[in-house]
Amino acid sequence: MNYIRYLLFNILDISYYFVKGLKRYVYTNSYSNIRILIYHDIKTKKQIKLFKNQILSLSKDYEFITPDEFENGFKNIKTKKDKLLLTFDDGFKSNRKLADQVLNEFDIKALFFIISDFIGVEKQTLNYTKIINNIYPDGPKKNELSLPMDYDDIRYLISKGHVIGCHTSSHKMLSKITSIGDLKNQIILSKDKLESNFNIKIKHFAFPFGTFDSINQSSIKLLDNNFDFIYTGFRGNNKKAAKLNYRDAVNPEMSFIRLKSFLIGNADFLYKRKFNILKSYLN
Numbered sequence: 001m002n003y004i005r006y007l008l009f010n011i012l013d014i015s016y017y018f019v020k021g022l023k024r025y026v027y028t029n030s031y032s033n034i035r036i037l038i039y040h041d042i043k044t045k046k047q048i049k050l051f052k053n054q055i056l057s058l059s060k061d062y063e064f065i066t067p068d069e070f071e072n073g074f075k076n077i078k079t080k081k082d083k084l085l086l087t088f089d090d091g092f093k094s095n096r097k098l099a100d101q102v103l104n105e106f107d108i109k110a111l112f113f114i115i116s117d118f119i120g121v122e123k124q125t126l127n128y129t130k131i132i133n134n135i136y137p138d139g140p141k142k143n144e145l146s147l148p149m150d151y152d153d154i155r156y157l158i159s160k161g162h163v164i165g166c167h168t169s170s171h172k173m174l175s176k177i178t179s180i181g182d183l184k185n186q187i188i189l190s191k192d193k194l195e196s197n198f199n200i201k202i203k204h205f206a207f208p209f210g211t212f213d214s215i216n217q218s219s220i221k222l223l224d225n226n227f228d229f230i231y232t233g234f235r236g237n238n239k240k241a242a243k244l245n246y247r248d249a250v251n252p253e254m255s256f257i258r259l260k261s262f263l264i265g266n267a268d269f270l271y272k273r274k275f276n277i278l279k280s281y282l283n
């Protein structure tokens with residue numbers, strides 16, 4: 001399966017220029033699309049440099065929008081350029097440094113999805129081990145043992161105009177939770193904790209993992225009643241902010257051609273059918 005996926009993505013890469021040319025020809029007057037990118041822990045000097053290069057390269061073809069503009073349907077934005085919204089999952093310490101070193105420089109406002117019980121947790125504690133194992137179910141690699149942001153780091157992000165979203169209490173796979181009490185702890189308690197600690201309103205929620213297997217009907221129903229915007233890991237175009245949104249998982253090491261191939265929608269067909277199943281859970 002992995003080999004087939006590898007082959008398929010390479011074919012999609014090659015088709016990038018063809019599709020780009022075709023779309024430009026067919027859709028010159030159409031509405032712009034919005035793609036939402038998912039990044040995680042970008043911490044080494046090399047990764048930060050690669051990330052900066054990606055942002056520079058993407059800014060030629062796309063306009064970065066703020067979480068507020070996304071919420072408001074970017075009514076005040078006149079250009080027909082395709083739009084990008086940056087999101088960061090899991091709340092690692094590196095997020096603050098990246099905001100400082102790159103995002104602020106480009107005046108990009110991003111959406112940070114925080115695991116509420118992970119905030120300020122020290123290494124070598126039970127909580128750290130529990131949550132890091134939830135984030136990396138196959139066991140974290142050595143270079144994945146990163147610290148989370150503390151309360152001051154998150155306050156700093158908010159003060160710079162970034163937006164905080166909820167990413168559960170402890171990054172459990174919600175589809176595996178059988179008790180409604182546990183599900184409420186992961187979703188509602190987590191939201192309440194973020195709201196009271198930072199004195200803000202939380203409107204955004206991102207599913208841990210974000211795959212089809214990690215999402216079920218009861219979690220979607222509970223989220224529907226408690227959040228304005230829910231984010232998956234399904235690749236696709238968002239025409240406007242919706243209750244359930246597509247997102248593209250990317251990383252700084254990804255080649256430009258692979259990145260742009262995803263963003264032009266070459267792999268979207270792999271996700272469309274299952275996304276519609278999730279959407280049907282909303283009502």
Ligand SMILES: [Zn+2]
Nearest residue numbers: 089090208209
């Ligand atoms: Zn996550």
